[in-house]
Amino acid sequence: MCGIWAIIGEQVTPQQQDAFMKIVGRGPDLTVLEEVQPNVHLGFHRLAIVMPGDTPSAQPIAGGGLSVVCNGEIYNHQSLKIDCPITLKNGGSDCAAIITSFLKHKEDLKETCASLDGVFAFIMADSKNVYIGRDPIGVRPLFYGYNSNGSLLIGSEVKCIEELCERVEYFPPGCCATISISSLNRPVQPQQYYTVPSVADRFLSIECTQTLVRDILVKSVEKRLMGNRNFGFMLSGGLDSSLIASIATRFLKQKPVAFSVGFEDSPDLENARKVADYLKIPHEILVITPQQCIDIIPEVVFALETFDPLIIRCGIAHYLLCQHISKSSDVKVLLSGEGADELFGSYAYMQRAPNALHLHKEILRRMHHLHQYDVLRCDRSTSCHGLEIRVPFLDKRFIDLVSRLPPTYKLMPMKLEKHLLRSAFEGWLPDEVLWRSKEGFAEALGKTDLGDILADHCDKLIPKDLYEQRAERFPDRTPETTEEYWYRQIFEETFVYDKMGHLVHTKVYRTAAWHRPDEKENISGDRETDTLDVKSDDLLRLRRRSTGSLGVA
Numbered sequence: 001m002c003g004i005w006a007i008i009g010e011q012v013t014p015q016q017q018d019a020f021m022k023i024v025g026r027g028p029d030l031t032v033l034e035e036v037q038p039n040v041h042l043g044f045h046r047l048a049i050v051m052p053g054d055t056p057s058a059q060p061i062a063g064g065g066l067s068v069v070c071n072g073e074i075y076n077h078q079s080l081k082i083d084c085p086i087t088l089k090n091g092g093s094d095c096a097a098i099i100t101s102f103l104k105h106k107e108d109l110k111e112t113c114a115s116l117d118g119v120f121a122f123i124m125a126d127s128k129n130v131y132i133g134r135d136p137i138g139v140r141p142l143f144y145g146y147n148s149n150g151s152l153l154i155g156s157e158v159k160c161i162e163e164l165c166e167r168v169e170y171f172p173p174g175c176c177a178t179i180s181i182s183s184l185n186r187p188v189q190p191q192q193y194y195t196v197p198s199v200a201d202r203f204l205s206i207e208c209t210q211t212l213v214r215d216i217l218v219k220s221v222e223k224r225l226m227g228n229r230n231f232g233f234m235l236s237g238g239l240d241s242s243l244i245a246s247i248a249t250r251f252l253k254q255k256p257v258a259f260s261v262g263f264e265d266s267p268d269l270e271n272a273r274k275v276a277d278y279l280k281i282p283h284e285i286l287v288i289t290p291q292q293c294i295d296i297i298p299e300v301v302f303a304l305e306t307f308d309p310l311i312i313r314c315g316i317a318h319y320l321l322c323q324h325i326s327k328s329s330d331v332k333v334l335l336s337g338e339g340a341d342e343l344f345g346s347y348a349y350m351q352r353a354p355n356a357l358h359l360h361k362e363i364l365r366r367m368h369h370l371h372q373y374d375v376l377r378c379d380r381s382t383s384c385h386g387l388e389i390r391v392p393f394l395d396k397r398f399i400d401l402v403s404r405l406p407p408t409y410k411l412m413p414m415k416l417e418k419h420l421l422r423s424a425f426e427g428w429l430p431d432e433v434l435w436r437s438k439e440g441f442a443e444a445l446g447k448t449d450l451g452d453i454l455a456d457h458c459d460k461l462i463p464k465d466l467y468e469q470r471a472e473r474f475p476d477r478t479p480e481t482t483e484e485y486w487y488r489q490i491f492e493e494t495f496v497y498d499k500m501g502h503l504v505h506t507k508v509y510r511t512a513a514w515h516r517p518d519e520k521e522n523i524s525g526d527r528e529t530d531t532l533d534v535k536s537d538d539l540l541r542l543r544r545r546s547t548g549s550l551g552v553a
Contacts, residue, residue, distance in 0.1 A: 001026055001027070001047045001071065001379075001382065001383045001386075001387065001388035001389070002026055002027040002044065002045055002046050002047055002059075002070070002071040002072075002156075003023035003024065003025075003026030003027050003043075003044070003045035003071060003155075003156045003157070003160070003383070004042070004043065004044055004045075004069040004070065004071045004121065004122070004123055004142075004154075004155070004156050005020045005023070005033075005042075005043035005044075005045075005069075005153075005154065005155045005156065005160055005161075006040070006041060006042050006043065006069070006123045006125075006130070006152075006153070006154040006155075007041050007151055007152070007153050007154075008039065008040050008041075008125075008130055008151060008152040008153075008154075008179070008181060008184060009039055009149065009150060009151030009152055009181075009184050010039055010149055010151045011039065011041075012033065012035075012041050015163075015164070016153075016164060017033065019155075019160050019161060019163060019164055020033060020043045020155075020160055022157075022159045022160045023045060023155065023156055023157050023159065023160045023383075024045050025045075025383060025384040025385065025386055026045050026047065026071070026156060026157075026383040026384070026386075027044070027045030027046040027047045027386075028045070028047065028386045029046050029047055029048040030044070030045070030046035030048070030058060031043075031044070031045050031046075032044045032046075032058065032059065032060070034060055034067075036060055036062065036067035036125055037067070037125055037126070037127055037181070039181075040125045040130065040181065042059075042060045042067060042068075042069045042123060042125065043069070044058075044059040044060060044069045046058065046059065047332065047386055047387075047388055048229075049073075049226075049227040049228075049229050049332060049333060049388060057090065057092055057093045058090045058093075059090060059093065059095065060089075060090070061088055061089065061090045061091065061093055061095060061096045061098075061099060062088065062089040062090070063086045063087060063088035063089060063091065063099055064086045064088075064099060064103055065126050065127060066099050066102065066103075066124055066125070066126050067124065067125050067126075068095065068098050068099055068122055068123065068124035068125075069122065069123055069124075070093075070095035070098060070120055070121070070122035070123075071120065071121050071122070071140050071141075071142075071156055072095060072118055072119050072120030072121060072122065072135065072140050073094060073118045073119060073120070073224075073226060073390070074094045074095055074097045074098070074116050074117065074118040074120060075094075075117045075118045075223040075224070075226065076097070076115075076116070076117040076118070077094035077095070077096070077097035077118075080097035080100050080101045080104070080115065080116075081096065081097055081100050084100045084103075085103070086103070088100075094118075094226070095120070095122070097116070098112065098116065098120070098122055098124060098133075099124070101115045101116065102124070102131075109131055109133065109176045109177075109178055109191075110176055110191055110193040111193075112133070112176075113133040113176045113193045113194075114193045114194065116133075116135075117223075117396060118135065119135040119137075119139035119140050119390075119391075119394075120133065120134070120135045120140055121133070121134045121135070121140040121141060121142035121156065121171070123154055125181075127181075128180065128181060128182070129178050129179060129180055129181060130152070130178075130179045130181060131176070131177070131178055131179075132144075132154065132171055132176060132177045132179070132188075132190075133175075133176040133177075134171050134172065134173055134174070134175060134176070135173065135174075136173060136174045136194040136196075136396055136399070137173050137174070137196075137339075137367070137370055137371060137375065137394050137399070138172070138173030138174075138370070138371025138375060139371075139375055139379070139391060139394055140156075140379070141156055141157060141170070141371070141376070141379055142154065142155075142156065142170070142171040143155055143156075143157065143158050143161060143168050143169065143170050143171065143503075144161070144168070144169055144171055144188060145161055145162075145164075145165030145166065145167055145168040145169060145499075146165060146166055146167075146184075147164050147165055147166065148166060150184055150185055151184065152179065152184055152188075153165055154171075156383075157305065157380070158305045158495065158500050158503065159302070159305065159495075162495060162496065162499055162500055163496075165499065166499070167498075167499050167500075168499055168500040168503065169188075169503070170371075170503055171188075171190065172190050172192075173194075173371050174192055174193060174194035174195060175190035175191060175192050175193065176190070176191055176193055177189060177190045177191060194396075196364060196367045196368070196399060196403050197399075197400055197403045197404045198364055198403075199404065200360055200403075200404055200405060200406055200407055201404055202401065202404040202405050202406075203406060204405070206409070206420070206423075209405060209409065209420060209424075210420065210423055210424040211424075212401055213401065213402070213420065213421060213424040214424040214425060216395070216397050216398050216401055217243075217247065217392060217393070217395075217398055217424075218247050219397075220392040220393070220395035220397065220398050221244060221247040221248050221251070221335070221392040222247075222251050223395075224248075224335065224390040224392050224395075225248060225251055225252060227333055229330075229331075229332040229333055230254065230256070230257070230329075230330050230331045230332060230333070231248065231252055231254075231256040231257075231331065231333050231334075231335065232256055232257045232258065232259055232325065232329070232331035232333070232334050232335075233245040233248070233256060233257070233258045233259065233334065233335050233336070234259055234260075234318070234321065234334055234335075234336045235258040235259060235260050235272045235275060235276065235283070236260065236268060236272065236337075237260065237268040237269065237270070237271030237272035237273075237274075237275060237433065238268070238271075238337070238433075238436070238438060239337075239340075239418060239421070239422065239429075239433065239434065239436065239438070240337025240338075240340040240341070240393065241336060241337040242272075242275045242337075242429050242433050242434075243337065243421075243425055243428065243429065244335050244336065244337050244392055244393075245258060245275060245279060245281070245335070246275075246278075246279060246425075246428045246429055247392075247428070248335055249279045249281055255280075255281050255282060256281055256331075256335075257281065257282045257283070257284060257329065257331055258272065258275070258276045258279075258281055258282065258283045258284070259283075259284050259285075259286070259321055259324070259325055259329075259331075259334075260272040260273075260283065260284070260285050260286070260321075261285070261286045261287075261288060261317045261318075261320060261321040261324075261445070262285070262286075262287065262288070262317075262445045262446060263287070263288065263289070263290070263445050263446025263447075263448070264287050264289075264446070265446045265447045265448075266445055266446045266447075267447070268445075269285055269287075271432075271433055271436065272285070273285075274430055274432065274433060275429065275430070275433055278429065278430050278433075284328075284329070286320065286321055286324045288317070288320055288445070290448075290450075290453045292320065293316045293317075293320070293445075293450060293453070293454070294453075294454070294457055296316060296319060296320060297312065297316065297486075297487075297490065298490050298494075299319065300312055300315050300316055300319050300381075301487060301490045301491055301494060302494050303315075303319060303380045303381065303384045304319075304376065304377060304380045304381070305376075305380065305495065305500075305503075305504075306372075306376065306491070306504050307484070307487040307488045307490075307491040307504060307506070308373075308487075308504060308505065308506040308507070309451075309481075309483055309484055309487060309506075310373070310507070310508070310509070311373055311376065311377050312487055313450055313451055313454065314374075314377055315377045315380070315381055316450070317445055317450075318377060318378070318381035318382075319381045322334075322381050322382050322384075322385045322387055323385055325385070325387060326385035326386055326387055331387075332386070332387060332388060333387070333388045333390060334382060334387055334388065334389050334390070335389075335390050335391075335392065336378060336389055336390070336391055337391075337393060338374045338375065338378050338391045338393065338394070339370065339374070339375075339391055339393035339394040339399075340393045340418065340421065341374075341418075341438070342363060342366040342367055342370055342374070343363065343367070343393060343398075343399065343402045343403065344363075344402065344410050344417070344418045344420070344421055345359045345360075345362065345363045345407075345410045345411065345417075346410075346417035346418045346438055347438075347509070348438070349509055349512065350362055350363070350366075350512075351411065351417050353411060353512075353513075353514060354514050355411075356406075356407035356408045356410070356411045357407060358512075358513050358514045359407050359410060359411050360407035360410075361513035362512050362513040362514070363403065363407075363410070364403070365511075365512075365513055366508065367399075367403070369505055369508055370394075372503075372504075372505040372508075373505070373508060375391070375394070378391065405420075416435060416437060417437070417438055418438075422434055422435060451483075454483050455481065455482070455483050458481070458482035458483040458485070458486045459482050461482070461486060462482040462485050462486060466485075467482055467485055470485055474488055474492075476497075476501070477501075477506065491504075
């Protein structure tokens with residue numbers, strides 16, 4: 001995990017340097033701010049994962065007239081560096097593969113980004129252009145905006161550019177852009193190089209599918225063990241994090257550490273203990289209290305840059321656990337199970353979809369917004385504490401496989417959610433964990449739901465007369481509960497809503513593919529439905545070839 005930053009169009013001022021330092025937590029081991037071209041400054045905060053402090057992994061990486069800073073890991077960097085015709089400054093970094101691939105692909109930026117196997121957000125410059133790229137799902141964040149002078153600012157988080165910009169935008173996942181240094185007044189025009197496959201055209205037998213799911217996920221975990229710092233797991237005791245821990249433990253020479261968090265009466269902590277004992281790995285438990293959860297919320301809102309109640313609730317436990325890991329251990333890299341629920345459609349409301357076709361469309365929609373939800377929470381909760389998170393379920397090959405499977409494989413009557421994934425890993429976990437139904441990270445903190453605790457607290461905190469006037473204070477996306485009111489209040493005390501409020505997606509569970517238009521939120525015109533629509537021809541193809549009924553009239 002690193003932090004990157006850039007300003008293009010002017011010399012750096014002390015105020016801008018201060019803004020750059022707001023994300024130093026992402027990379028506490030080295031800070032560089034360098035002018036790589038006239039009025040083109042690239043900034044880099046490094047978290048050392050490979051050989052702490054070594055020069056070859058410093059950034060910017062430079063050569064062939066190009067300079068790049070990147071927050072990410074490129075897993076196929078060695079093959080991309082073969083036969084590189086130039087010598088690169090700091091070329092030992094895996095991110096140097098961005099320059100070598102760019103040159104190999106004759107400066108075709110789309111082909112370059114498509115060639116990278118990994119997670120990344122990068123800013124690259126030569127004498128004429130600035131080049132931006134972001135990984136397929138948006139595991140690594142990137143934002144940009146223009147200041148009043150017309151200069152372009154780019155950064156890993158909103159907080160490092162917001163006060164400098166007129167308006168902040170996120171750079172979309174799976175996209176790249178070329179910006180002319182001499183024509184900065186033109187808007188950034190992202191070009192898409194990757195989309196999650198929308199056609200379910202992998203009609204394989206269950207047995208063949210189980211083998212592919214297992215083999216590709218194992219390889220996905222193995223490639224993410226790059227680095228020589230200590231590894232750990234965020235172990236909730238549920239299926240996804242436990243599976244990742246089981247796979248990684250088979251490859252790591254040094255025993256990783258499992259970390260869990262919960263209230264004193266949490267049943268999930270016992271399940272996490274069972275997994276750690278089964279894998280014979282050290283297990284550290286952080287017991288937290290409801291009051292700690294309440295007290296940390298302003299910090300969580302600032303770190304996560306959102307006011308969505310779902311992200312904040314889930315983010316509380318992650319934030320406190322990462323804070324604990326950072327202070328009490330030498331673990332720097334965490335593996336987590338994010339992305340599996342979206343890919344397999346295993347959230348409770350998704351398993352209540354009217355039919356498999358609606359579930360398929362909802363999976364595509366959730367994948368589209370993943371960078372605004374679980375991926376956002378994972379990145380911000382870890383990065384501000386100098387930790388790096390890796391998410392094997394969001395490997396490009398694994399996504400390409402699972403998203404193209406028949407949706408009937410993900411909505412099986414009388415079967416537990418994620419039956420396909422569970423059955424593919426028989427024997428890798430204790431049966432009581434492998435075949436245990438899903439519980440949310442936040443909801444499983446204890447016998448009392450965290451949501452109920454927060455709702456009771458906010459009902460007492462927010463005066464009734466103030467809440468009744470909420471539409472006057474928050475006319476756009478007016479809070480519907482006192483809990484939402486409190487988060488929104490904290491958010492607007494921290495950030496300028498008019499500059500970046502539009503970046504916050506809310507209540508994703510209430511905008512399912514089968515909801516009526518008047519039930520949907522976050523819909524601006526037809527943009528979301530246009531982006532995520534599965535073409536009618538594709539649906540017919542899916543219906544004709546699927547072995548199961550989709551219930552389509």
